[in-house]
Amino acid sequence: MIPNEDAFKQYFSDTDHALLMEQLRTDQIPRHIAIVMDGNGRWAKARGESRSFGHAAGVEALREVITAAVRLGVGALTVYAFSTENWNRPQEEVDLLMSLFATTLIKELPLLMRENVRLVYLGDMEALPIETKETFEQGLSETNNNTGMVLAVAVNYGSRAEILRAVRQISDLCCEGKLSSSEITADMFSRYLYTAEIGDPDLLIRTSGEKRLSNFLLWQCAYTEFYFDEVLWPDFNRWNLIQAILTFQHRERRFGGVKDGLSE
Numbered sequence: 001m002i003p004n005e006d007a008f009k010q011y012f013s014d015t016d017h018a019l020l021m022e023q024l025r026t027d028q029i030p031r032h033i034a035i036v037m038d039g040n041g042r043w044a045k046a047r048g049e050s051r052s053f054g055h056a057a058g059v060e061a062l063r064e065v066i067t068a069a070v071r072l073g074v075g076a077l078t079v080y081a082f083s084t085e086n087w088n089r090p091q092e093e094v095d096l097l098m099s100l101f102a103t104t105l106i107k108e109l110p111l112l113m114r115e116n117v118r119l120v121y122l123g124d125m126e127a128l129p130i131e132t133k134e135t136f137e138q139g140l141s142e143t144n145n146n147t148g149m150v151l152a153v154a155v156n157y158g159s160r161a162e163i164l165r166a167v168r169q170i171s172d173l174c175c176e177g178k179l180s181s182s183e184i185t186a187d188m189f190s191r192y193l194y195t196a197e198i199g200d201p202d203l204l205i206r207t208s209g210e211k212r213l214s215n216f217l218l219w220q221c222a223y224t225e226f227y228f229d230e231v232l233w234p235d236f237n238r239w240n241l242i243q244a245i246l247t248f249q250h251r252e253r254r255f256g257g258v259k260d261g262l263s264e
């Protein structure tokens with residue numbers, strides 16, 4: 001349910017979007033939403049600006065979506081900020097992104113504290129520049145006791161690397177004789193992934209019209225509902241989020257079973 005009904009009504013009151021809010025079932029908000037925040041570069045290009053301008057605008061969109069997700073009572077919000085393949089971008093852009101992550105996190109820590117958000121990191125932190133790594137570590141420790149929404153930030157994250165890491169850890173246990181291969185189940189395997197504590201997303205949103213996972217949550221998306229929005233990430237706002245959730249609420253999740261009432 002919505003944590004604070006007054007704050008909720010105030011935040012989502014907008015005559016232009018009243019119809020959207022009328023349709024929303026606030027008791028059926030997806031527990032875990034994952035977002036591939038894509039399109040910053042195209043957004044900047046369309047304005048004759050540099051890609052870094054687009055990334056900075058993307059931060060504003062993320063701030064809005066975090067606040068909206070908290071108001072909606074989302075349990076976990078996972079955002080894809082930098083993939084293992086994004087190291088292949090021009091060095092200048094990689095450097096810019098790494099420093100943007102650090103400065104943004106420092107700047108937005110008060111917001112995370114105010115909204116009772118707990119930060120979780122998905123990916124390999126070791127390869128990050130030291131300042132970026134230390135900032136994430138600070139964010140993790142400062143928000144550690146927060147009890148509200150979990151914000152999982154995927155930086156230097158790649159699903160294949162994540163799966164291989166789990167395979168290596170589990171096979172080490174087998175080689176040491178601490179585990180037998182028959183004990184390896186899907187539940188157990190999931191506990192070796194970066195997402196161990198947040199589980200699988202119910203809804204995955206990708207902006208900018210691209211329709212692919214780009215190495216994001218391959219294992220975890222086995223039964224996730226996908227929503228693709230043409231909007232470029234810097235333009236994505238609370239109403240786009242509501243629209244995605246509304247679409248999700250009209251889907252029928254079957255998990256390989258049969259539709260209610262059709263089983264006879």
Ligand code: IPE
Pocket residue numbers: 037038039040041042043081082083086097208
């Ligand atoms: C997503 O926007 C942000 C990151 C990958 C860091 P892009 O930078 O991929 O933007 P486009 O896809 O080039 O428009």
Ligand code: IPE
Pocket residue numbers: 036037038039080081082083086210212214
């Ligand atoms: C995926 O977007 C990664 C993030 C949004 C962080 P990309 O822009 O890197 O993906 P591709 O290259 O279009 O598949």
Ligand code: MG
Pocket residue numbers: 038039040
């Ligand atoms: Mg992109």
